[in-house]
Amino acid sequence: MLQIDSRYIEKALTANALEELYPLLQNAIELEHSTIPPYLTAMFSLNPGTNPVQRQIIHSIVIEEMLHMTIAANILNALGGKPVINSADFVPEYPGPLPMGIGNGLIVGLEKYSTDVVKNVFMEIEEPENPIVFKSVSLAEMPTYSTIGAFYQAIQQKIEELAPDELPGDKSKQVTSSFFPADELFPIYTKQNAIDAINIIIEQGEGTSTSPLDQEDELAHYYRFEELYKGKRLVKDDTAPNGYSFSGPPIPFSPDGVFPLFPNTKTSMLPVGSEEWNRMNEFNTSYYSLLSGLHTTFNGQPGMLDNTVGVMYDLKLTAQKLCATPFPGKPGYNIGPSFEFIVPAGS
Amino acid sequence: MSYLHAPRLVFTGDFLSDVSTVNNDTAHYNNATFQPNFQDPGQGATNGWWNPEGGAVFDFQNCAVKQIFLPDGTTQSSPADDIIIGQAVVGAEGRPTGKMVDLDPDAQMFSALWCVQLRICTANGDLLFKGDITTTSFRDLQMRQLDGGKSNGQPLGASWTSVITNVEWGALAEQSAFLKTLRTTTQNNTLAINMNPFGYYYSHNDGRFSLGRIIGSIGPYFENEPFTFAAARRLYGINYTPSARGTFFSISNFLVEPDAKRVSVDFGASFPVADSIGTVNYKQDLRLAVSKIPQAGVASRQTPTFYINPNDFIEIGALDYQSDPNWLNQTGGIVSFNNLPDTTVSALAANQLILVSPSTSQPGQFAIIAREAIDGLVARADNFIQRLDDGQSVNIDFYAYQWGKLLPNASISVTLDPPTPDTPVGPQNPISEIYGNNFPAEGLTFNGQISTNPQGKAQMQLTGNAIYSPRVYIDGQIYFITYQTPTVDQAFGTEQVVVHLRDYFEEIANPVWGDISEMMIQYSNLYPIMSKYVVNLADPEALAEKKKILIFAFSRDMNDTMHMPVTRDLSSTKRNTILNWLHNPQIAPKPVVRSEAREAKAANPVAPGTALTDKQASYKEAVKAKNGSFPGFAATNDLFENL
Structure with a gap:
């Protein structure tokens, strides 16, 4: 069961000033970001033209993780803090634990798509506080562990308690985008804006406590991954105890339509100076460019967000070409994107 | 400079x-004859050359x-x-x-x-x-x-x-x-x-x-x-190297600064290199000098080498490059000689710089590897590549120099090149008919006789007029416009203004898929990276699903790196029509038959098989070289050794 190191929740709950929430919101930004490379690696491993539902579901979740990262950064800015996105510390080492001890030692790596990865990693990451069990065993006793949702709730509670109605941050630093609906990504000027925004993160990730849907009537991440795991759509079902069951249309999965990525590929595994090594450097150069662009975006130049969207396409195209490339010296494997932090000017 | x-x-x-290289083949633009294997890597017209997924x-x-x-x-x-x-x-x-x-x-x-x-x-x-x-x-x-x-x-x-x-x-x-x-x-x-x-x-x-x-x-x-x-002043190669079918040291810029008593020559674009990474391993004795007598030699197979007697030049100095194979990478190939004697500086004011090497076949003489432009004359167009829609005008800027100084009253004549013929399908052109260029002549309006002003500059207004698909399946037409001063230095030849004039197209306010499908299918054919990894440009439903990001890209300014299409070859009316469709994607065909192009295509005034000009022929060869289908250049082992 996915846990967050309870120290972080305690830190939130014992905060006496908004400044004490800054590092926690920075952690939140890092956490939201840290899920994206594993999800994207799985998505990029799907051969173009195959497994469209798998691609579509992961893509929809990645987009929301980006939204959550943006919201967390907006809240940090609204409270007067400064998001840091362009530093080596920002990028997790894969395989490894996610920030804040998420999952009580859950090790997350960069791997090709498989139902095992969906079940054992992705669903673990997105595990709600009280996962609703649909048409299977009866609800067991509710465990009392803390989740990412509880962490956000703790921050939300403290903002409510400590913050003035008008938040102190520089309003011109708030980031919005035409790529997200205005009722999901909105500028955070007031305490109420911050509370509403945190609800969006929690519900998109976990659903509400009684429904797998969030406020936009979309399935929460956990249940979208569960659809992939079960190979069936989760649909309304009046005959089911919770009103939903995995009785919808099947989601076909073709394991042949997945590139056999070498798990947790690193640049150092590739022959120095080879074409593959160059392409990996190109990928990580784009990754750095993206982080750097986001850093600028969240530190006073919100208009830069559009440019970072372009960098995401550079990153995606390079990653997909890597995934289609055989791994030199590792027969049967292809190259996965490594998501390593490099400063391109460095040598 | x-x-x-x-x-x-x-x-x-x-x-x-x-x-990307699928678009390196003109015939690949024809949707009607396009085949999936044109997107596979490989040489020849039926493949997509070296990087189809670029x-x-x-x-x-x-x-x-x-x-x-x-x-x-x-x-x-x-x-x-x-x-x-x-x-x-x-x-x-x-x-x-x-x-x-x-x-x-x-x-x-x-x-x-x-x-x-x-x-x-x-x-x-x-x-x-x-x-x-x-x-x-x-x-x-x-x-x-x-x-x-x-x-x-x-x-x-x-x-x-x-x-x-x-x-x-x-x-x-x-x-x-x-x-x-x-x-x-x-x-x-x-x-x-x-x-x-x-x-x-x-x-x-x-x-x-x-x-x-x-x-x-x-x-x-x-x-x-x-x-x-x-x-800048310019040095042109005039020593013919058979293996290269031309010259080395073909074009080098240089700057003379009389006050600083300095000459700086940029061999960065011309210095012969042993390999692809710029290693220099030949060790010829190469010297810069000022010729006291006018030099007008032009390299040819018949007269591969021109010589000069050392009495006829003032030596500036030898190029000191032999000791380091990494010389070019380290110095950029820019050579500066400082503290020149006054006689050299004044000689350079109105005499040609030359690059020479001691002759082995004619002891005591020097072979001229490169010489400055005749009379020190250089006239060039600045904004020489243009993309024009009909009704658009642009001023092309020309500059003329003599001995590095702006030259007033230089007359420049500007002429549209003759039309090139259509190429019918045949053994050498297996896929589709390829249409010629430079017609209809009335597609462009300009005054072909211009003269530089007292500041050495001239402007020529160039206007694009409506043309109606002279190349049938490729938008618009390419026009090569040659410009020249009264005397042409054949060691360099002439240069051109090159225009892509887009087809006349009336923006469609409420388009259906059929109104844009041919354009989108062509992009899908030519740029497989898009359809494979981003969105299938040939599929209206896929486009509708991604319309937000596509509207974003298609509405970026041309000078925004995210501008679509990346080739920047679409007229604004066509681009707006695509945008109009994306804003309201109508996938079903229109109930009424849409009107076909209202004008027949402009007919090519020249018949297939009409001979090309030398310049047109050499362009064709150069494109082959670019695409790797050239038979290949031989290695040169003894550059300048036996002159």
Whole structure:
């Protein structure tokens, strides 16, 4: 069961000033970001033209993780803090634990798509506080562990308690985008804006406590991954105890339509100076460019967000070409994107 | 000419050019005859050449500042001398990379950089300065590699000259004496840049696929100077090398600064190299000199070498390059001679610079490897690559110089090249009929007789008029417009203004899929990277699903790196029609039959098989070379040894 190191929740709950929430919101930004490379690696491993539902579901979740990262950064800015996105510390080492001890030692790596990865990693990451069990065993006793949702709730509670109605941050630093609906990504000027925004993160990730849907009537991440795991759509079902069951249309999965990525590929595994090594450097150069662009975006130049969207396409195209490339010296494997932090000017 | 002025810096490294190649074949534009295998890598018209999945990315890789040249004539190359030496030259950060694209499949020799940002940073990423390189196209293509390009496949090199605008100076710039001087010397907070790419890899050899070597120099910009070429004097190669089917040292810029008693010659675009990475391993005795007598030799197979008696020149000095195989990469190939004697300086004021080598066949004589333009005359168009919609006008800027000084009252005649014939399907052209260029003549309006003003500059207004699909399945037409002064120096030949005039097209306010499907299917055919990885451009439902991001890209300014189409070959009326469709995607066909093109295509005035001009024929050969279907250049083993 996915846990967050309870120290972080305690830190939130014992905060006496908004400044004490800054590092926690920075952690939140890092956490939201840290899920994206594993999800994207799985998505990029799907051969173009195959497994469209798998691609579509992961893509929809990645987009929301980006939204959550943006919201967390907006809240940090609204409270007067400064998001840091362009530093080596920002990028997790894969395989490894996610920030804040998420999952009580859950090790997350960069791997090709498989139902095992969906079940054992992705669903673990997105595990709600009280996962609703649909048409299977009866609800067991509710465990009392803390989740990412509880962490956000703790921050939300403290903002409510400590913050003035008008938040102190520089309003011109708030980031919005035409790529997200205005009722999901909105500028955070007031305490109420911050509370509403945190609800969006929690519900998109976990659903509400009684429904797998969030406020936009979309399935929460956990249940979208569960659809992939079960190979069936989760649909309304009046005959089911919770009103939903995995009785919808099947989601076909073709394991042949997945590139056999070498798990947790690193640049150092590739022959120095080879074409593959160059392409990996190109990928990580784009990754750095993206982080750097986001850093600028969240530190006073919100208009830069559009440019970072372009960098995401550079990153995606390079990653997909890597995934289609055989791994030199590792027969049967292809190259996965490594998501390593490099400063391109460095040598 | 500023990139040769002091202070200047030289950088060397690699460039990545992930150009797409399905569009290198004109016949691939015909949707009716397109086959899926045209998207597979491979030579020949029925394949997609070396990089069908290219995405047009251009970026700097492994580039670093090698040395700097100061106003007092000294060169520094140690990081201890100035903080900028050794620092990295990199591309954009936080925004997509620059792009490299051709004007058109019928105009492939003018590959242009778009939206390239250049930054000079420390290893930690701390900024010295950055700026945006204004769009610029290949000029001065010339033979570089003595090995014939055997490992990489492309032995030619070229030059990109431009300016860097929007210059931002990092906090660290204060710690560089060089940058402080550059900043106070340059004008308009703009810098001059010249880059010489060569050694590009079509092949998957040496880990360098889609990489090439690039040598750049950055110096001050001066107002009122051209942007895409240096306001320089020029040396032209006049020694015919059979294996290269032409000359080495074909084109070099140089600057004479009488006050500083200095001549600086840029061999960065012309110095023959042993291999794709710029190694110099031949050791000829090469000397710069001023010819006391006019030189008008032109290299030919019949007269491969011209000689000069040492009494007829004033020697400036020998090129000191032999001791270091890395000389070109380290120096950028720019050679400066300082403290010239007054006689040399005054001789240079109205006499030709020459590059000579002692003759072995005629002892006591010197072979002329390169000579300055006849009478020191240089006349060039600046904005020589144009994309025009009908009804649009643009002023083409011309500059004339003699002995490096702006030349008033120089007459320049500008002529549309003769039409090239259509090529019917046949054994040499298996896929589709290919239509000719340069017609209809009435597509362009311009006054072909111009003369430079007292400042040595002339402008010619060029207007695009409505044309109706003269190339049937490719939008618009390519026009080559040759310009020349009354005497043409055949060692260099003439240059051209090249225009892509888009077809007349009336914007459709409420289009259905059928109104844009041919355009979108063509892009889908030509750029498989899009359909494979981003969105199937031929599928209206997929487009509708991704309409948000597509509207974003199709509505970006042409000078935004995210602009779609990346080739920048769409008229604004067609682009707006696509946007109109994306805003309201109507997938079902219109209930009424849509009206077909209202005008028949303009007929080609010349019959198939009509002979090409020499220039047109050599362009055709050059395109073959570019696409790797040329029989190949032989290696040159004994350059200048037996002259």
